[in-house]
Amino acid sequence: RVPEITVERLSIYLRALKKFPEEKVLSSQELAELVGTTDAQVRKDITYFGEFGIPGQGYHVGKLKEEITHILALDREWELALVGVGKLGTALLAYPGFKKKEFRIRAIFDNDPKKIGIRIEGLIVRSVEKISETLSRYGIKIGIITTPAEAAQDVADRLVRGGVKGILNFAPVRIIVPEKVKLKNVDLSMELETLSYFLSEGTST
Amino acid sequence: RVPEITVERLSIYLRALKKFPEEKVLSSQELAELVGTTDAQVRKDITYFGEFGIPGQGYHVGKLKEEITHILALDREWELALVGVGKLGTALLAYPGFKKKEFRIRAIFDNDPKKIGIRIEGLIVRSVEKISETLSRYGIKIGIITTPAEAAQDVADRLVRGGVKGILNFAPVRIIVPEKVKLKNVDLSMELETLSYFLSEGTST
Ligand SMILES: NC(=O)c1ccc[n+]([C@@H]2O[C@H](COP(=O)([O-])OP(=O)(O)OC[C@H]3O[C@@H](n4cnc5c(N)ncnc54)[C@H](O)[C@@H]3O)[C@@H](O)[C@H]2O)c1
Ligand SMILES: NC(=O)c1ccc[n+]([C@@H]2O[C@H](COP(=O)([O-])OP(=O)(O)OC[C@H]3O[C@@H](n4cnc5c(N)ncnc54)[C@H](O)[C@@H]3O)[C@@H](O)[C@H]2O)c1
Known part of the structure; x- marks a missing residue:
């Protein structure tokens, strides 16, 4: 059972990601600074749901947006x-x-x-x-x-x-x-x- | 600079604490379960602001409520x-x-x-x-x-x-x-x- 607070953070990450072009790569540190949390928290939150980062580089904006949209079930009506x-x-x-x-x-x-x-x-x-x-x-x-x-x-x-x-x-x-x-x-x-x-x-x- | 997300969690802890009698002692694990986070996160959040727990026991509800009310500046108008x-x-x-x-x-x-x-x-x-x-x-x-x-x-x-x-x-x-x-x-x-x-x-x- 994922804590509600973790799910709420995913919504916040999703909004932050929407400000960048799809092909950009963001490190967990950059994403953490955008929303006001730590890069350890970002990594912990996202790995709850799977491995979506590029090792040593960070997260591809387009792909992470797609993954979070699917996790939050926003890809349906x-x-x-x-x-x-x-x-x-x-x-x-x-x-x-x-x-x-x-x-x-x-x-x-x-x-x-x-x-x-x-x-x-x-x-x-x-x-x-x-x-x-x-x-x-x-x-x-x-x-x-x-x-x-x-x-x-x-x-x-x-x-x-x-x-x-x-x-x-x-x-x-x-x-x-x-x-x-x-x-x-x-x-x-x-x-x-x-x-x-x-x-x-x-x-x- | 405390992250906004940490401050938001303090509000959530404060609401959870209001459901208990003042003299009760809650462990960080109990508080974490009430709001849907981890006991490590509770301890990390609270120690940002100071040492308010009773070592080995947890937090005195009345005292922690008072501390958070002061931290959030809710003790003024x-x-x-x-x-x-x-x-x-x-x-x-x-x-x-x-x-x-x-x-x-x-x-x-x-x-x-x-x-x-x-x-x-x-x-x-x-x-x-x-x-x-x-x-x-x-x-x-x-x-x-x-x-x-x-x-x-x-x-x-x-x-x-x-x-x-x-x-x-x-x-x-x-x-x-x-x-x-x-x-x-x-x-x-x-x-x-x-x-x-x-x-x-x-x-x-
Ligand atoms: N953030 C949210 O979750 C959320 C939820 C609902 C509505 N809203 C937003 O809240 C706002 C208000 O929504 P509403 O349904 O009450 O609209 P409304 O039309 O009923 O109320 C808007 C009020 O603003 C006044 N107004 C217009 N221009 C103004 C100006 N320059 N200076 C001062 N007052 C001015 C109008 O006279 C009116 O009284 C909208 O922007 C809406 O999108 C946000
Ligand atoms: N949570 C928040 O942050 C927040 C913010 C503003 C208002 N509120 C709350 O939202 C609620 C609505 O506020 P409002 O200002 O729109 O009030 P309002 O009186 O304008 O609207 C209430 C509506 O509910 C209807 N209603 C009453 N009893 C009903 C029933 N048994 N079944 C179906 N409909 C019924 C009324 O006919 C009315 O249309 C209130 O409880 C208020 O306290 C919450």
Whole structure:
């Protein structure tokens, strides 16, 4: 079982690699400096998944990008459901990062009668009652929860019944899901804690 | 210069520690398992900042929480400015995670004449023209950018002129800031990449 933090670093390496031409070769030291870690950590992270470097030289950018894309399963299309089409939900629907080819929000749900049936960012809002049947019909495997905290557990249960394998939860509450479902909680205020550290140190990387 | 990834892990340790009573003692192995990393990484991360463990036993939860809170500079109050009071900006204003005692959004700005002067989540929307003077008056050191991409660089320049030391940027564009300003870009779609990895592996940590 690969630690989640290691997988998160792969995403960070992938973004850094995208800034270079395909045929460039980067050493683990160069890649480490780009993302703010050590070259030992880079080598350890990548060898978890296989031997992709050129001994004595480093990593071929094009090839490493391809390998990480495959490891993160970004070389396929994931269908997503979003539940709670409020301020945050609508901002995510409109965000270019959620319209990439590998992730597509396919169905959106809410329990507000005034929203059900209207089209938001190109998708018709469906009732939460329809989560299970819609997810099975479209083969949706990832759910995003952007409802108020008190609704989150009920919504998670409906998503699990609909067959999701992964949940991205924005509601500020601990939700319980079966062992076989991967849960990722997002708390944007943690981003601030990184800033406060560097501001108090007076330095920046 | 501590790598940003190390600081991010401290935030993760801090959240894990909050689930335990103050007088409990946790080994680096136990802490590592809680967050999904190795005990060597935990020890390395913490010794960057000092010796806080009890040799042979581990870390006293209360004491380590206090130390990390101090290292992340969460034992003081930071004033924030938010620019771009749209869907995402308003969702962040209403979010309990941004109303903690250590981070307080103190002033909000927009360039839409229909929004300037009205009160949103308890704060009056000011014109972007007023950023520099308002930030100096309140001693605001952190700026949050939730404007469209094409406005982000201009807004960043105004924040820097107003004296901010750190910027949290949500707009999907690369912005340039002086060396002495700490910039943190947020891309919520990276959270999905972690999910897709675990869904394709069929396991979860
Ligand atoms: N994690 C983070 O960093 C972060 C940041 C901002 C907001 N939030 C959280 O995201 C959530 C949404 O915030 P918002 O500002 O968009 O709120 P909002 O009130 O604008 O939107 C909530 C939506 O959920 C819908 N809803 C309520 N109960 C429901 C249910 N049982 N089933 C389906 N839909 C339901 C509402 O009708 C509404 O459309 C909140 O929990 C908030 O705390 C998290
Ligand atoms: N990073 C992420 O994960 C993520 C997620 C969702 C949205 N976003 C991004 O966040 C931004 C906001 O998204 P949204 O859905 O809230 O958009 P929105 O259109 O609802 O809000 C944008 C706000 O910015 C204001 N604005 C425009 N130009 C401005 C300027 N020059 N100065 C000050 N204010 C200005 C508008 O008047 C509006 O109030 C977008 O760039 C979007 O791509 C990022």
